[in-house]
Amino acid sequence: FYALLCSVAADIISTVEFNSTGELLATGDKGGRVVVFQREQESKNQPHRRGEYNVYSTFQSHEPEFDYLKSLEIEEKINKIRWLPQQNAAYFLLSTNDKTVKLWKISERDKRPEGYNLKDEDGRIRDPTTITALRVPVLRPMDLMVEATPRRVFSNAHTYHINSISVNSDYETFMSTDDLRINLWNLEITNRSFNIVDIKPVNMEELTEVITAAEFHPHQCNTFVYSSSKGSIRLCDMRASALCDNHSKFFEEPEDPSNRSFFSEIISSISDVKFSHSGRYLMTRDYLTVKVWDLNMESKPLETYQVHDYLRSKLCSLYENDCIFDKFECVWNGSDSVIMTGSYNNFFRMFDRNTKRDVTLEASRENSKPRAILKPRKVCVGGKCRKDEISVDSLDFSKKILHTAWHPYENIIAVAATNNLYIFQDKVN
Numbered sequence: 154f155y156a157l158l159c160s161v162a163a164d165i166i167s168t169v170e171f172n173s174t175g176e177l178l179a180t181g182d183k184g185g186r187v188v189v190f191q192r193e194q195e196s197k198n199q200p201h202r203r204g205e206y207n208v209y210s211t212f213q214s215h216e217p218e219f220d221y222l223k224s225l226e227i228e229e230k231i232n233k234i235r236w237l238p239q240q241n242a243a244y245f246l247l248s249t250n251d252k253t254v255k256l257w258k259i260s261e262r263d264k265r266p267e268g269y270n271l272k273d274e275d276g277r278i279r280d281p282t283t284i285t286a287l288r289v290p291v292l293r294p295m296d297l298m299v300e301a302t303p304r305r306v307f308s309n310a311h312t313y314h315i316n317s318i319s320v321n322s323d324y325e326t327f328m329s330t331d332d333l334r335i336n337l338w339n340l341e342i343t344n345r346s347f348n349i350v351d352i353k354p355v356n357m358e359e360l361t362e363v364i365t366a367a368e369f370h371p372h373q374c375n376t377f378v379y380s381s382s383k384g385s386i387r388l389c390d391m392r393a394s395a396l397c398d399n400h401s402k403f404f405e406e407p408e409d410p411s412n413r414s415f416f417s418e419i420i421s422s423i424s425d426v427k428f429s430h431s432g433r434y435l436m437t438r439d440y441l442t443v444k445v446w447d448l449n450m451e452s453k454p455l456e457t458y459q460v461h462d463y464l465r466s467k468l469c470s471l472y473e474n475d476c477i478f479d480k481f482e483c484v485w486n487g488s489d490s491v492i493m494t495g496s497y498n499n500f501f502r503m504f505d506r507n508t509k510r511d512v513t514l515e516a517s518r519e520n521s522k523p524r525a526i527l528k529p530r531k532v533c534v535g536g537k538c539r540k541d542e543i544s545v546d547s548l549d550f551s552k553k554i555l556h557t558a559w560h561p562y563e564n565i566i567a568v569a570a571t572n573n574l575y576i577f578q579d580k581v582n
């Protein structure tokens with residue numbers, strides 16, 4: 154029973170990520186900006202406002218660039234954001250576009266020094282003849298100011314487009330992944346990275362597969378996974394060798410021959426892979442399904458959920474309008490019992506792994522008055538639709554929910570519907 158908590162209009166949102174306590178939420182957009190939202194503290198006079206997220210800091214993370222060697226434009230669009238654990242009063246996050254990862258520091262300032270000897274409060278040099286006594290500058294309170302400063306720039310290590318970044322559980326290293334390679338970085342060192350996976354064939358004409366996403370295990374710092382455009386997942390152990398081109402586990406489901414078609418390979422491409430919080434399971438999203446894999450069973454997924462099976466008959470037109478190449482992400486709830494992923498027509502889906510119940514909800518301005526409970530939506534295929542149903546033929550494929558995030562331990566979700574961010578909260582109490 155999710156209800157709207159707040160919504161914000163923005164540029165086209167390209168990534169959403171809560172920090173590890175869920176008090177901060179960062180979004181990245183097509184224009185290279187990062188917006189950080191902070192959850193409002195509970196206040197006695199306005200108890201009903203508890204939990205809304207307000208803009209805390211906005212900054213330009215990436216600018217458009219031009220690669221003169223390759224005559225290529227490098228878009229400023231933010232592909233991924235990852236928070237780092239908090240170590241002092243400031244917050245740190247990594248943001249990446251297609252080529253460059255940046256480490257940002259976000260810090261607060263609520264005091265300013267006053268009483269300089271040589272300049273006045275506005276910074277103008279004082280007339281030396283008027284200076285008659287030595288003053289000791291003091292810190293005075295001022296309105297809270299939030300500053301974002303770039304601390305490190307990790308560049309020149311990717312020939313192809315970066316699709317993922319993942320912070321290791323040792324909190325000293327992170328990896329950045331492009332179509333053919335995965336690099337490992339130390340957070341302190343920007344002029345050197347280690348190539349840990351390289352699937353580039355000697356002859357590019359033999360290329361049959363690209364890397365689509367990668368993530369570190371949440372607790373074992375030597376383990377990571379990456380997914381491919383052929384629908385397989387490889388688990389690698391960095392202790393085995395420096396270059397992990399020999400996976401230690403290989404997860405793949407053999408294709409059902411009765412379902413084979415021209416589109417089989419395209420729709421089996423994995424667009425996102427996520428470890429469960431427990432580290433026991435993997436979740437993958439392909440075009441039509443979400444699958445949950447047990448790390449101890451490589452031959453087939455433990456669970457398969459149909460996200461929008463009614464599109465199976467529409468693959469031809471989805472190929473023609475390029476939608477078949479959309480990259481949907483997927484997320485776990487804090488206890489790994491529910492999974493969420495997006496669809497078209499501003500619909501998103503939730504699957505309860507225990508009760509096997511699923512629901513389709515819609516993120517849209519028309520349907521979500523503040524505090525109103527979201528009504529489950531239903532798509533009907535062929536024949537007559539009931540009044541509250543929507544026909545598969547009238548779905549709007551330009552409205553898609555690719556990016557979502559789940560609060561780490563509360564039932565609060567963030568849903569990016571093109572250029573609107575919606576935050577919904579479960580209304581149990």
Ligand SMILES: *[C@@H]1O[C@H](CO)[C@@H](O)[C@H](O)[C@H]1NC(C)=O
Pocket residue numbers: 172173174175176177191236237238239244
């Ligand atoms: C997340 O943000 C909250 C609120 O500002 C902060 O108290 C908390 O320490 C942050 N957590 C991490 C791990 O950065």
Ligand SMILES: *[C@@H]1O[C@H](CO)[C@@H](O)[C@H](O)[C@H]1NC(C)=O
Pocket residue numbers: 344345
């Ligand atoms: C990286 O920079 C550090 C400090 O500036 C320098 O000592 C080191 O030699 C550099 N490493 C490489 C591989 O360029």
Ligand SMILES: *[C@@H]1O[C@H](CO)[C@@H](O)[C@H](O)[C@H]1NC(C)=O
Pocket residue numbers: 399
């Ligand atoms: C990769 O692993 C397989 C089996 O695990 C082994 O037979 C093969 O020799 C390994 N290759 C390399 C290059 O280590």
Ligand SMILES: *[C@@H]1O[C@H](CO)[C@@H](O)[C@H](O)[C@H]1NC(C)=O
Pocket residue numbers: 408409412462465
């Ligand atoms: C094959 O297609 C049917 C529906 O047409 C679907 O229910 C089933 O899950 C598909 N099988 C696989 C392995 O994708």
Ligand SMILES: *[C@@H]1O[C@H](CO)[C@@H](O)[C@H](O)[C@H]1NC(C)=O
Pocket residue numbers: 486487488489490491505561562563564
């Ligand atoms: C995950 O979802 C289930 C079912 O809605 C809920 O009971 C549980 O509290 C959620 N866990 C977290 C940590 O949000």
